[in-house]
Amino acid sequence: MWAMIVRRLSVSAISLVLLVTLVFFMIHATPGGPAYSILGSHASPQAVAVLNRQMGLDRPLPEQYLIWWEHLFEGRLGYSYIQHTAVSHLIGVYLERTLLLDLAALALAIAVALVVGLLQGYLADRIGGRIIGFLQIVFYAMPVFFTGILLIYGFSMRLDWLPPGGLGQGLASHARHLVLPVLTLALPIAAGFSRYFGHQAREEYRQDYVRTARARGLSEWRIATHHVLRNAVRPFITLVGMMIPALFVGGVLTESVFNYPGLGWLLWRSALDQDYPTLSAITLLIGVLTILGNLIADLLNSILDVRVRYE
């Protein structure tokens, strides 16, 4: 068990090194080096030289690489010359908004998937079950940016029920602004989730104990919640873990569609504005979050699942 945890941690450590190294070399591969990307391509050579000395960019590359790591450990993520603030100041607020959106979407997706999956398992090959199966395939293939735009067009432009994006003032307004992004992000995840869970539930409904329970006169509701759900929900954590990358990726696109100022939106804006300090910091941050998410899911999974543990 401990050997497994150490092995898994070492994989995450390698991911981390790869990520940081990749970002370092890409930033330093920009034409003219980072100074030009910060000051703009029309900067005077003197200004570039001054900035290079300030940032240690005149030193040899291996040394800069070490400095890069040092700064990361100290939490010094650079200064955004476009936002005019230290990048580390930006992150807290944006991270909070992203986590709010992603967790809300995840919760909604799980809730929907449990209900739909149970229903699908119960209906099996009946017409209702087949319709659910068809919808799952379609919604799973639906790109979030298409769903988002359709929802904006329908609910904001045509019906004028909900705001098309941005951020609200106060709790009620904030919640109203979150409805469409959360729906958008949750939809494909709920589809994938419920497809898997529906499959499990269906297998469970075939088991003898369900027939026994029916023979004992238990209500369908009780069979569903007390027997089928309990058994079918086992691979749950694995599934949540598998969905984490999809959640982050979908989050980046969803935030961009709805101009919801979270990390994904900031990543997108800094990419378009060529704001390299912000861009590299956000890339690192989302990368670390993804690596951590994968790690936690895998560890939980192996702690909960005896089969994996003894492998």
Place this chain on the structure above:
Amino acid sequence: MSEAAPRRWGFLPLLRWGEFGRRWRPEPLVAAGLAMFLALAAFAWLGPLFYTASPYAIHAHRLFLPPSLRHPLGTDDLGRSFLARMMYGGQPSLGVAIVGSVVAMLIGLGYGMTSGLSPPRLDKALMRLLDAILALPTLVLMIFFAAIVPLGPLSLILLLGLVSWPGLARIVRNEVLAYKERDYVLAARQYGAGTGYLARRHLLRAMFPIVVVNATFTVADLILTLAGLSFLGLGIQPPTPSWGGLLGNGSNLAITGSWWLILFPGVAILLAILSLNLVGQGLLNRLEGR
């Protein structure tokens, strides 16, 4: 292939259908998905032969016209024929993803084969590195790269290939492990077959079906990633049309009520992904004997 064929064509038996071919009855999912995808490809590459309007010609007197007989999919914010833009936009949207997945397949096959045929220690190390690579967020890194290096179609193909091979590499490696102890492979080795020959002649052939399934899903993934990037304005650059870029433009213009600028590119992307998922799922069902 006759026996006298030159040796360098030894990979050609791959083109026979292997396990699919032996008990091929049209699988409904595969047939439906394939028909859908071929229809989309025909729309993109053959369509311009029949509908000859230019996707670039600007007409100031016919902006934002809804679909009609004259302009089957309407016109956009610059009065360009949207049908023409949809057709030409399909070419990079599908083509870049398809070629990108070929790149991914080559890298994945190479890495997976190497790992599977290496001594256990090296194999373990390579697999751990692979796990580490798999944990990296692909789209985020693509956005990062796209912001730093301006991407043309060729560099997009390379980049998409470079970020999407690890899944396949793992499958290939597991297949190698499963097959390399089989009797016929061991027998070939006894007869003095080299590792390279074994890999080409036996292993590659044995894993062909699962590689095809994976490649199908990879193309679907890359279509989605590329469309997402172009939607964000970081993939294929206007005025070159692409479905993702058209959708992005349409969503910026949503306020004008031009629903056709949103609906058609969105549905095209959806159908492309959906059709390939159907093909992949159908093939997978067949492979697993469901």
